[in-house]
Amino acid sequence: MSTFVCAHDNDFSAIAAGGIMGITIKEIAELCGVSQGTVDRALNHRPGISEKTKKKILAVASERNYRPDPVARSLARGRTMTIGVVLFDLYNRSFSQLMNAIEMSSREAGYYVHLMLTNKDPDNEKKCIEHLIHRKVDGIILFPINEGPEFDQYLRMLNIPIVTICNKVSDHWRYVGIDDRQAMKDAMDYVCRKGYERFIYVCPPLAYKGRTNIFTQEERFAGCLQGLRDNGITEQPIVIDTPAYVEALSGIDFRSAPKTAVVCSCDIYALEVMNHLKERGLRIPEDVGVIGFDNIDVLKYVAPRLTTVEYAVEQFGERAVRDIVGQIETGGSEHIPLLPYRIIAGSSI
Incomplete structure (x- = not known):
């Protein structure tokens, strides 16, 4: 994934006049x-050169349209400057x-990004990783689908800096995320204080438990169960773990049942659930309460305002880039603490 900037005609004229690469x-x-x-010391602001000479060199470089050769710089550094x-x-x-956020942070650090999409296919994930290795990227930010000791060993054999995000592989790898279990528990505490008696948990990815890496979703579900126990709710929630979750909801009676909350592990599920409930003529939250997780930016257009769990998703990307660049350039990186979250009280609960 690269960023291209279009130039105006005048910009192209200036480039043509000065030459594509300018002076060498x-x-x-x-x-x-x-x-x-x-000259190299002056252009890269390294010591061992007088200020007078440095100013002279920089002035000439600017006047004569000097532009660094990215290929030459990559060869000199022994890196491709790609993530x-x-x-x-x-x-x-x-x-x-x-x-x-990852693309912007990478660009600010002087790196370009190659994006590969796995479509949640474990075999495709390995193909994507191997493609990036062949492209000689300097490091990988990985949203893993695979799990287990065999995959962990596979990653170690690649001998390349890796940061995992959203799903964990093992404690060997740096991880960017929040405490999803505690966050969902806090959300359940909030819901239970509202007097709900019956709970429906919507999380289609749970259908893949044991087949793919759904660490984040498993943690959220565990937090839901813990929250119910801690609030004295002995009845297990109705768990909907099918991609056809809206269809599954259609067979559930809400009008004559105890006060019910639909707890969704992601906002995208919550939005579909809200649409379904409205189509059935059910009022939110008077007839059914709904809570999501993620606080995606489109929620500002939704009524009633969805109650959800918020975390700074942009900070995820910034932290991941900062860590992978640290590993690439110094061989180490700072400790990555779990990032903060908070409950956003909307009007859907």
């Missing part, structure tokens, strides 16, 4: 009467926001 380091050295090494990102898909709006 060798030519700057000849004009300034110094060595190419001195691979392996992501499930972009259907979930929070993933789109996250990907945007």
